[in-house]
Amino acid sequence: MAGPSTAPSPIGAKVDGPAASVMETYARQNLIFERGEGSWLYTETAEKYLDFGSGVAVNALGHAHPHLIEALKDQADKLWHTSNLYRVGEQERLASRLTDATFADKVFFCNSGAEACEGAIKIARRYHFAKGNPERTQIITFEGSFHGRTLAALAAAANPRYLEGFGEPAPGFVSVPFADHDALKAAIAPETAAIMIEPVQGEGGVRIVPADCLQGLRELCDRNEILLIIDEVQTGVGRTGTLFAYEQSGIEPDIMPIAKGIGGGFPLGAILATQAAASGMAPGTHGSTFGGNPLAMAVGNAVLDIVNQQDFLDEVARKSGRLRQGLAQLEDEFGDLVEEVRISGLLSGLKLRDHVKAADLSAATTNEQLLTVGASDNVLRIIPPLTVTEAELSDGLARLRRALTSLRNGSQ
Numbered sequence: 399m400a401g402p403s404t405a406p407s408p409i410g411a412k413v414d415g416p417a418a419s420v421m422e423t424y425a426r427q428n429l430i431f432e433r434g435e436g437s438w439l440y441t442e443t444a445e446k447y448l449d450f451g452s453g454v455a456v457n458a459l460g461h462a463h464p465h466l467i468e469a470l471k472d473q474a475d476k477l478w479h480t481s482n483l484y485r486v487g488e489q490e491r492l493a494s495r496l497t498d499a500t501f502a503d504k505v506f507f508c509n510s511g512a513e514a515c516e517g518a519i520k521i522a523r524r525y526h527f528a529k530g531n532p533e534r535t536q537i538i539t540f541e542g543s544f545h546g547r548t549l550a551a552l553a554a555a556a557n558p559r560y561l562e563g564f565g566e567p568a569p570g571f572v573s574v575p576f577a578d579h580d581a582l583k584a585a586i587a588p589e590t591a592a593i594m595i596e597p598v599q600g601e602g603g604v605r606i607v608p609a610d611c612l613q614g615l616r617e618l619c620d621r622n623e624i625l626l627i628i629d630e631v632q633t634g635v636g637r638t639g640t641l642f643a644y645e646q647s648g649i650e651p652d653i654m655p656i657a658k659g660i661g662g663g664f665p666l667g668a669i670l671a672t673q674a675a676a677s678g679m680a681p682g683t684h685g686s687t688f689g690g691n692p693l694a695m696a697v698g699n700a701v702l703d704i705v706n707q708q709d710f711l712d713e714v715a716r717k718s719g720r721l722r723q724g725l726a727q728l729e730d731e732f733g734d735l736v737e738e739v740r741i742s743g744l745l746s747g748l749k750l751r752d753h754v755k756a757a758d759l760s761a762a763t764t765n766e767q768l769l770t771v772g773a774s775d776n777v778l779r780i781i782p783p784l785t786v787t788e789a790e791l792s793d794g795l796a797r798l799r800r801a802l803t804s805l806r807n808g809s810q
């Protein structure tokens with residue numbers, strides 16, 4: 399991974415007019431959407447796209463969900479922001495609903511996934527500090543992981559591509575290869591504070607951590623008084639068919655950063671923790687000006703109204719079965735292009751063979767007016783809203799088939 403990174407690929411992005419004023423940190427597709435409804439996005443010229451990217455697993459309830467609109471509008475009429483100098487009623491309500499629904503006893507609200515991961519790291523270090531072990535600051539993470547773009551989150555994920563040119567990575571992180579149990583055990587040291595893992599690596603290419611590995615991690619942590627941080631920024635809020643993915647492993651984390659789906663499109667993140675894990679966090683140890691403000695809390699509560707219902711989650715699991723079946727069919731049919739199907743709930747990906755590029759398949763699905771999202775490991779992510787209908791799933795699979803066909807024809 400040495401050498402200068404290549405210039406951002408334009409992918410048809412316009413760089414004249416007002417677009418030239420936007421810093422060029424993204425390789426954007428040349429599309430502007432004006433409105434959305436359910437699983438659909440509409441351009442300014444009313445062209446219709448089926449959104450199987452969900453704004454990178456954010457629009458859990460699709461676009462323009464009436465319940466979310468109502469909650470946001472109601473709150474907008476009443477109060478937007480007071481700061482955390484005062485109690486925030488909706489914040490207390492969302493925190494208590496999240497603790498009722500999970501392993502956690504305490505919740506801190508922030509505005510994004512990276513902030514939630516940073517906060518999780520702070521909480522873990524502070525826990526050991528408060529117990530009289532200030533030397534325990536090291537966080538063990540996994541290759542291929544993603545925890546956000548702030549300096550500590552980048553150091554945590556240890557992806558050289560994202561760290562290049564930003565100076566010395568923040569200290570206190572050790573990255574071990576994915577699924578390498580010996581390397582993990584060897585990395586445990588007296589300074590270890592926590593192990594941080596995504597139950598499914600999203601950006602890393604829908605790489606699923608088996609339940610027995612999470613169980614093994616839990617035991618390892620317990621034996622060594624290490625905290626277990628499960629990063630559910632992408633997998634949380636119903637995405638994998640349970641409210642949180644950890645539930646499927648039968649173990650519980652000590653700390654869990656979440657974001658993406660919990661705001662349904664409104665910027666919102668949170669850190670959930672047990673009473674014990676959060677025991678070092680006294681007034682003044684952490685904070686956020688915007689975190690947990692009334693607008694975000696109203697929307698977060700509205701998202702939870704819908705997602706935290708057993709029949710809604712059962713539907714997600716059922717639709718996951720349908721998607722799995724459809725993707726498996728495509729894997730059979732396009733075995734020359736597709737190496738593997740990876741899926742957990744409605745977080746799915748096609749791992750492509752080396753001679754095809756996920757970016758090319760993504761461009762081909764855009765041509766079929768189906769939005770998908772690339773990932774590392776040459777994977778194309780298919781992440782429909784959790785509210786996607788059976789008919790839309792079939793429609794999306796048909797578009798994906800056409801995209802694969804055009805890619806096969808084009809690459810011959």
Ligand SMILES: *Cc1c(COP(=O)(O)O)cnc(C)c1O
Nearest residue numbers: 510511512544545546600631632
């Ligand atoms: C997206 C993501 C983040 C970062 O979230 P931002 O809101 O972009 O800061 C962190 N962890 C995981 C697992 C993610 O998928």
